[in-house]
Amino acid sequence: MNFIDLCISSSTQKLKFIQFVLPLKRMDKQRYILVTGGAGYIGSHTVVELTRAGYTPVIADDFRNANRIVVDGLEKLIESTPIIHEVDVCDANHMRDLFEKYAFTGIIHFAAYKAVGESVMDPLKYYHNNIQGLVNVIELALEFSVHNFVFSSSCTVYGEPEGLKVVNEDSPKSKPNSPYGHTKAIGEQILMDVFKSDPEMKIMNLRYFNPVGAHPTGLIGEFPIGKPNNLLPFVTQTGIGKQAELTVFGNDYPTVDGTCVRDYIHVVDLAKAHVKAIHFLSEQADGLIEAVNIGTGNGTSILEVINLFEKIANQSLNWKFGPRRPGDVIEIYADASKANRLLNWQAEYSISDAIEHAWNWEKMIKNYE
């Protein structure tokens, strides 16, 4: 006679036991990961990869920088209904409700504004949201003893690399070139101070280079609200006719062709790096704090992006040169060897794959306003 039979005799009671207890047991097995900004561009791709890796992502997003079309794509990709709570990370009380509801085993904090150019024009929007949001989430992580914390940081913390175009995590950092970059540098400083005060925390600052592309299935991708700030979505929107013409900001930089050079990292590769980071932190017995570059290690100029797009889309792009954009770094790309060594991660997609997937996504959402 097994344990269940021992506890209860009638089949009805047995059914109740199974219906009530086993799910709770299953819930105990859930590895809930709080994903703030999880309905956004990088967040949504990370939700897919977390689910595929057996985690249960809980999205906290107020959709200020996300389009609800993402929910349909997520449902198809994860083959279930994503757990989504519409909440502003700056609303500490509402965020606390989530920590009371779920036993989070980790946190990935994406929720932040991220456009370099826009941050120069509207700095306080960036300081309020990016700093207050982080402080709220890390305070709750400490209160509820959620020790595994991945922070969405950025290569903009390096500022303008002195001479060095390829940077590693220990490269000298000059002052960030934009308020956006300052919010990420301040965020890393906050986390360092938190770690010093609570060495049980296990913190990983993922310094993204330039996230680009879309999911290869065409089910989710970047959905800029209004006019895109970033290069590739502006290129694809110009290609599809949503924008009349791309302006290339500056052609007199000391680079291969006079235009700025960046390390464009496919968003799916970037999402996978987050899963590797959460897994790495959960495996560590002791507290730690680490910064890790997430990039391809290759630099691509704006003109090279345009030429690749024209080849992939088999059409010419309408573009012109314009003045430099304040806040732009001239040339920067990643030494990603630490990500490979620590997380066993490296980029698998190329810039051409990213442009192809971004263009495919642009065509998928052509009629969606």
Ligand code: WQD
């Ligand atoms: C790239 C280049 C522009 C638009 C991004 C993210 C930021 C961070 C770092 C993650 C620049 C030029 C752009 C246009 C152009 N990533 N450009 N015409 O500024 O490197 O920052 O990567 O945290 O979140 O924003 O990316 O795509 O805005 O610009 O010429 O219409 O393309 O001047 O040289 P950036 P970007």
